[in-house]
């Protein structure tokens with residue numbers, strides 16, 4: 001009996017990334033060259049596909065020296081300083097900031113502008129592009145807490161407003177809330193806003209079911225994707241035979257031994273075509289091992 005190979009129908013790009021890529025392709029079709037501030041998506045294969053069509057990835061330092069060009073801002077969003085640089089250098093911004101991130105930026109800015117006494121805490125990864133964009137709404141004053149240890153930066157005698165980077169785990173956020181509630185002074189007000197994107201957290205449950213239903217799981221994701229790490233950990237939790245791979249070249253044939261069903265899934269930054277390539281590679285390996 002031959003093994004089944006299934007791609008998770010719920011895996012793949014979220015609408016924020018789909019929109020950013022569509023915007024990039026529209027400009028590339030008409031213009032030929034477009035600059036993108038940072039990788040358009042945390043997936044090197046998709047970055048390479050768009051690079052071959054004329055998308056040039058640049059850094060913030062590069063942006064300072066560019067003039068009179070078009071620059072795409074990816075779904076993660078950017079701090080106000082990026083827009084100021086673009087204006088100064090006559091750069092046309094193609095803004096692909098995801099609407100979910102944009103709303104979060106506006107909420108944080110509103111709190112910062114209207115209540116300077118409250119400390120804004122962002123549960124997120126230090127240095128992550130989305131987090132940099134959020135901290136930028138507060139003139140750099142927001143406190144980034146990646147883990148419980150980072151809460152040492154918070155003054156628990158003062159009011160606190162807690163937000164989350166859109167791709168963090170709901171359990172981690174809950175843990176932060178509990179810890180702050182334990183430490184804060186009775187007189188301090190504490191508000192928390194679950195700003196985790198449901199495109200990510202909503203996937204956990206169906207992904208866990210998918211992973212549990214297969215003997216072996218190949219989770220396809222770029223190493224830089226924080227969403228990928230969170231979702232892959234969910235799969236490993238229910239199926240220890242889960243392997244994180246960047247593409248077909250990472251598959252080890254021995255992983256597939258004694259397995260009747262192989263599941264292929266990925267992060268919100270994983271292109272569908274890459275999961276299809278992995279499926280083709282798996283069926284080639286299985287064919288070879290059957291004939292060998």
Ligand code: SF4
Nearest residue numbers: 014016075098100197
């Ligand atoms: S994960 Fe959510 S917030 Fe992030 S880009 Fe995708 S849709 Fe937008």
